[in-house]
Amino acid sequence: MVLLDLLAPPLCWSCRSPAARAGPLCRVCRRSLRFVGPAPSLVGGLEVWAPVAYDGPGADLVKALKFHGAARLAADMAAIIVANAPAAMLAGHLVPVPLHPARRRARPFNQSALIAGAISERAGLPIADCLGRTGSKQTQVGRAREARLTGAGTIQAAGRPPATALLVDDVVTTGATLAACAAALRAAGTREVGAIAFARTAGR
Numbered sequence: 001m002v003l004l005d006l007l008a009p010p011l012c013w014s015c016r017s018p019a020a021r022a023g024p025l026c027r028v029c030r031r032s033l034r035f036v037g038p039a040p041s042l043v044g045g046l047e048v049w050a051p052v053a054y055d056g057p058g059a060d061l062v063k064a065l066k067f068h069g070a071a072r073l074a075a076d077m078a079a080i081i082v083a084n085a086p087a088a089m090l091a092g093h094l095v096p097v098p099l100h101p102a103r104r105r106a107r108p109f110n111q112s113a114l115i116a117g118a119i120s121e122r123a124g125l126p127i128a129d130c131l132g133r134t135g136s137k138q139t140q141v142g143r144a145r146e147a148r149l150t151g152a153g154t155i156q157a158a159g160r161p162p163a164t165a166l167l168v169d170d171v172v173t174t175g176a177t178l179a180a181c182a183a184a185l186r187a188a189g190t191r192e193v194g195a196i197a198f199a200r201t202a203g204r
């Protein structure tokens with residue numbers, strides 16, 4: 001392992017210079033991750049928390065996981081989430097935000113499910129992979145407003161969802177997808193819904 005590292009040292013996912021031995025970023029980029037504090041944001045009536053801002057190296061990690069298939073990054077991101085999350089946020093069943101069917105064909109994995117799995121390993125929370133997305137824009141006419149807002153098909157809960165759900169996504173921007181997921185969970189009987197992610201946009 002040491003020899004392999006000498007031959008091909010891991011590169012920083014943000015600036016492509018040699019990375020720190022343990023972690024996806026070099027020391028400079030790791031220091032420039034912008035932590036946004038312990039207070040959750042209120043997005044569409046939902047308490048949402050993420051450790052870092054969606055810019056600079058934080059955004060580069062999200063894109064690396066999503067577009068370059070760097071699945072190992074999910075574990076690094078989950079470690080940063082768990083190490084910084086307010087204890088009150090880490091409760092209930094982890095519910096990954098589902099991929100849009102069109103993206104599921106193009107991508108062999110759901111990055112939210114990878115992060116949820118890694119959080120589960122570290123924090124000991126159970127996973128309830130109970131949300132699915134179906135349909136196209138045409139079939140959304142007449143559906144709930146929350147589902148239409150995402151422009152990403154209809155989100156539905158399968159089976160009996162957990163009483164307390166913690167939605168997991170890689171990044172929170174408008175919060176429309178999270179709102180649609182929360183609406184689907186509540187409609188199926190979930191009483192408490194929060195959301196956790198790796199990055200959030202400024203002001204969230």
Ligand SMILES: [Zn+2]
Pocket residue numbers: 012013014015016017025026027028029030
């Ligand atoms: Zn770097």
